Amino acid sequence: MDTVRDWIREAQHIAVLTGAGMSAESGVPTFRDAQTGLWARFNPQDLATESAFRAHPQRVWDWYQFRREAIAQVQPNAGHRALAAFAQRHPERLSLITQNVDGLHQRAGQPQTIALHGSILEDRWLDASRACCQIAAPADGHPPRCATCGNLRRPAVVWFGENLPQAELDAAEAAVGRCDLMLVIGTSGVVYPAAGLALAAHQRGARVVLINPEPTELDAVASRCLRERAAQCLPSLMED
Numbered sequence: 001m002d003t004v005r006d007w008i009r010e011a012q013h014i015a016v017l018t019g020a021g022m023s024a025e026s027g028v029p030t031f032r033d034a035q036t037g038l039w040a041r042f043n044p045q046d047l048a049t050e051s052a053f054r055a056h057p058q059r060v061w062d063w064y065q066f067r068r069e070a071i072a073q074v075q076p077n078a079g080h081r082a083l084a085a086f087a088q089r090h091p092e093r094l095s096l097i098t099q100n101v102d103g104l105h106q107r108a109g110q111p112q113t114i115a116l117h118g119s120i121l122e123d124r125w126l127d128a129s130r131a132c133c134q135i136a137a138p139a140d141g142h143p144p145r146c147a148t149c150g151n152l153r154r155p156a157v158v159w160f161g162e163n164l165p166q167a168e169l170d171a172a173e174a175a176v177g178r179c180d181l182m183l184v185i186g187t188s189g190v191v192y193p194a195a196g197l198a199l200a201a202h203q204r205g206a207r208v209v210l211i212n213p214e215p216t217e218l219d220a221v222a223s224r225c226l227r228e229r230a231a232q233c234l235p236s237l238m239e240d
């Protein structure tokens, strides 16, 4: 811990990549944990794809509503707050990249968060919007739809098989391109291109530090693996 704290103090630029484990201590059900009760019989891969939405729009919409309601009940944790406080003290020294769609980094005070996988709190049109598609007045429904052409609203998240938003990916790659330290927190490191950002940092010669109670796919490129929980260790790590 002490060595990593020193590295954080010395670093010129820190890129942070977070995943579902970052929000675990806030009580956000992870993707798989969200498969409880009514949803237990569905595989996430069968819910989080465009083809699943087109085939079963109400089912997929209701699953996202269920997750949105769960997220509305929780708060950013001490780990989110410690990262946000560091970024406020040192705005030029930290870039935060997240795979999480829950908006907790932003709510903790980090509006510049690079949200690689979009936001579960927002919707967008499924098909390219036409003149008749008015965001302000979609017809009620599960999901809401354009009253004229039937275009559906969908969650503004990146589904399996979809490209990441280019602006976010560019911003993330730029942050990795100038970091000398990367903190990889609460991600299993199996989903690309996000996991590739840690590999890129390592290849550039940056130190990579993992914060995760469990081993991950990225351990091999880590300078240090802290087997810690995010909300427990970040407050002291990110102190000046």
Ligand code: APR
Pocket: 018, 019, 020, 021, 022, 024, 025, 030, 031, 099, 100, 117, 185, 186, 187, 188, 189, 190, 191, 211, 212, 213, 214, 215, 216, 228, 229, 230, 231
């Ligand atoms: N602190 C830190 N890490 C934790 C904690 C904690 N308190 N609790 C769990 N973890 C770790 C787990 O050990 C695991 O390695 O968080 C990781 C969560 O891994 P995943 O559930 O695979 O989440 P993530 O890596 O974010 O998944 C990437 O895949 O499910 C899709 O699009 C979704 O953005 C998501 C992407």
